Amino acid sequence: DQQVKQNSPSLSVQEGRISILNCDYTNSMFDYFLWYKKYPAEGPTFLISISSIKDKNEDGRFTVFLNKSAKHLSLHIVPSQPGDSAVYFCASLSGGSGNTGKLIFGQGTTLQVKP
Amino acid sequence: DTEVTQTPKHLVMGMTNKKSLKCEQHMGHRAMYWYKQKAKKPPELMFVYSYEKLSINESVPSRFSPECPNSSLLNLHLHALQPEDSALYLCASSRRGSYNEQFFGPGTRLTVL
Numbered sequence: 001d002q003q004v005k006q007n008s009p010s011l012s013v014q015e016g017r018i019s020i021l022n023c024d025y026t027n028s029m030f031d032y033f034l035w036y037k038k039y040p041a042e043g044p045t046f047l048i049s050i051s052s053i054k055d056k057n058e059d060g061r062f063t064v065f066l067n068k069s070a071k072h073l074s075l076h077i078v079p080s081q082p083g084d085s086a087v088y089f090c091a092s093l094s095g096g097s098g099n100t101g102k103l104i105f106g107q108g109t110t111l112q113v114k115p
Numbered sequence: 116d117t118e119v120t121q122t123p124k125h126l127v128m129g130m131t132n133k134k135s136l137k138c139e140q141h142m143g144h145r146a147m148y149w150y151k152q153k154a155k156k157p158p159e160l161m162f163v164y165s166y167e168k169l170s171i172n173e174s175v176p177s178r179f180s181p182e183c184p185n186s187s188l189l190n191l192h193l194h195a196l197q198p199e200d201s202a203l204y205l206c207a208s209s210r211r212g213s214y215n216e217q218f219f220g221p222g223t224r225l226t227v228l
Contacts, residue, residue: 034216034217036219041203041221041222041224042221042222043119043121043205043207043219043220043221043222044158044205044219045219046216046217046218046219049216089157089158101146101209101215101217102160102163102171103148103150103158103160103207103217105157105158105159106157107156107157108157
């Protein structure tokens with residue numbers, strides 16, 4: 001059972017425009033969410049996170065929105081740049097044993113930004 | 116130093132070999148993790164260490180044996196692996212606690228022949 005879902009396997013946008021990546025989750029106990037970016041043959045790079053006590057968090061060109069009632073979050077990248085082309089993973093952090101979290105990843109969305 | 120390093124970058128091993136993957140961080144993080152990632156799939160958690168003690172084992176087969184010799188180092192010992200164990204193995208670290216970002220190393224690409 002997939003607890004974190006990214007229903008769009010791929011997204012293509014023009015340079016300078018907005019990229020919107022979506023993520024849904026099923027477990028209402030999840031209360032912390034993260035976005036990671038991954039290039040091929042590299043480890044994921046942390047981008048931005050949001051706690052459930054907020055509905056928006058912004059860091060430069062990246063903004064994450066959280067809609068708790070819909071169990072939905074989205075990552076907005078404005079303006080998109082060709083270097084943003086990568087796989088983007090949404091993840092939730094569930095409290096594990098000893099208060100050390102377990103990341104649960106979505107399937108990823110491949111973003112292509114065309115020059 | 117905000118880096119997680121992993122060695123080797125690539126590893127090819129036979130099913131009877133014994134090898135080890137190494138991970139190191141100097142960010143003072145007290146939680147360290149091993150993830151496995153197959154092609155076109157998301158990373159999947161294998162093990163979590165908190166304060167050098169194993170706190171989560173996601174029902175990983177015993178042919179994978181983790182070790183945390185000190186707060187900066189994490190090893191994954193491999194023995195009698197199967198070809199289906201071929202994957203990218205990722206190490207991560209974080210400050211202790213649930214609500215902390217995990218920082219990943221570049222991974223070790225493992226091929227089991």
